[in-house]
Amino acid sequence: MKIKKCLYVNRRAPYGTCYALEAIDMVLIGSAFDQDISLLFIDDGLFQLKKGQDTADLEIKNHSPAYRAFEMYDVEKIYVSKEAMAARGLKRGDLLVDVELLSDSRIKELMDEHDVIFSF
Amino acid sequence: MKFIIQVNEGPYQHQTADSAYQFTRAALARGHEVLRVFFYHDGVNNGTRLTSPPQDDRNIVSRWSALAAEHELDLVICVAAAHRRGILDESEMKRLDKDAYNLAPGFRISGLGQLIEGVVLADRLVVFGD
Numbered sequence: 542m543k544i545k546k547c548l549y550v551n552r553r554a555p556y557g558t559c560y561a562l563e564a565i566d567m568v569l570i571g572s573a574f575d576q577d578i579s580l581l582f583i584d585d586g587l588f589q590l591k592k593g594q595d596t597a598d599l600e601i602k603n604h605s606p607a608y609r610a611f612e613m614y615d616v617e618k619i620y621v622s623k624e625a626m627a628a629r630g631l632k633r634g635d636l637l638v639d640v641e642l643l644s645d646s647r648i649k650e651l652m653d654e655h656d657v658i659f660s661f
Numbered sequence: 662m663k664f665i666i667q668v669n670e671g672p673y674q675h676q677t678a679d680s681a682y683q684f685t686r687a688a689l690a691r692g693h694e695v696l697r698v699f700f701y702h703d704g705v706n707n708g709t710r711l712t713s714p715p716q717d718d719r720n721i722v723s724r725w726s727a728l729a730a731e732h733e734l735d736l737v738i739c740v741a742a743a744h745r746r747g748i749l750d751e752s753e754m755k756r757l758d759k760d761a762y763n764l765a766p767g768f769r770i771s772g773l774g775q776l777i778e779g780v781v782l783a784d785r786l787v788v789f790g791d
Contacts, residue, residue: 543781559702566741570773576781657780660788 546577548655551586556599561589564661565607572614579618580611581651582640586661587625590636608637622648663694665779668704669790672721673714678707681789682724689732697735697779698725700768702790705743708736710765722765729767736768737775 549568555561571578582590589605596603611617621640626632633640643651652658668681685695700707712722729736738748744757750770754762764770780786 542778545781547780563702563742567773567776571777574774574777574781576777657786659786660790 542574544575544577545656546654547571547579547657547659548652549578549580550652550658550660551580551582551589552584552661554585555589555591555594555605556596556601560661561586562602562604564659565604567659567661568611568616569607569614572616578616579620579651579655580616581620581622581643581648583622583625583648585629587621587629587631590619590621590638590640591631592635592637605637611638620648620651662688662785663696663783664688665696665776665783665786666698667776667786667788667790668698668700668707669702669788671703671706672712674703675791677789677791678704678721679719682721682728684787684789685734686728689728689734695732695734696783697737697775699776699779700736700738700742701773701776702739702742703746704790705738705746705748708738708743708765708768709748709763711763712765726765726767734767738764738768738770739776740770740772743770 549564551564553560568578590608594603594605619638619640620643623642624645666681666685670677672678688695707721714720725736728734749759749762750764751762
């Protein structure tokens with residue numbers, strides 16, 4: 542099967558909607574199809590990567606451990622908006638995984654470099 | 662141009678459910694190829710045949726069924742999203758031991774792999790959602 546460069550753009554907080562969880566499913570399926578996968582976290586999507594998530598009171602599953610498992614599926618390119626980090630007072634040490642910080646102007650180029658953009 | 666269409670929102674709630682249909686119809690009318698329409702998240706609700714809008718409103722579901730019959734469109738509903746929201750075909754009804762099924766004509770239920778495969782084969786993915 543042809544390999545395409547797929548960028549998964551995560552824009553929303555982890556638990557207010559279904560999208561963060563669905564994105565995880567989609568990334569894992571994409572990796573099973575041997576696609577070239579990159580993840581980008583912008584806006585409130587950054588909170589998906591925050592350490593110390595506790596969903597007990599929400600009565601839904603904490604899906605954040607999945608981000609640490611991505612490495613095993615060869616999903617290693619994880620980008621984060623530098624501006625969004627600063628706006629939310631987050632630092633690298635607050636995040637569950639190693640990320641590459643990109644300026645918003647670089648993010649435009651990143652999107653251009655990909656064949657497919659999945660937006661969540 | 663070969664398109665794959667992704668529909669993320671439910672009918673009658675969000676304009677994108679209408680826009681997805683209108684785009685697909687227009688693309689086909691212009692002679693483009695639509696490899697597949699993939700219904701995901703609340704978009705799976707576009708595929709229940711029990712939809713019963715008032716007579717003076719459009720029927721979003723049967724509109725898709727008619728377009729599928731006319732153009733041999735492949736309308737695919739995400740299985741995981743569908744099961745969560747109670748969209749079942751006859752075989753899933755039996756397998757899950759339920760007393761009814763509601764998948765509309767022209768639709769089929771399958772996995773996310775159908776979206777990935779379609780994206781790989783298509784020239785463009787067009788997503789209708791928020």
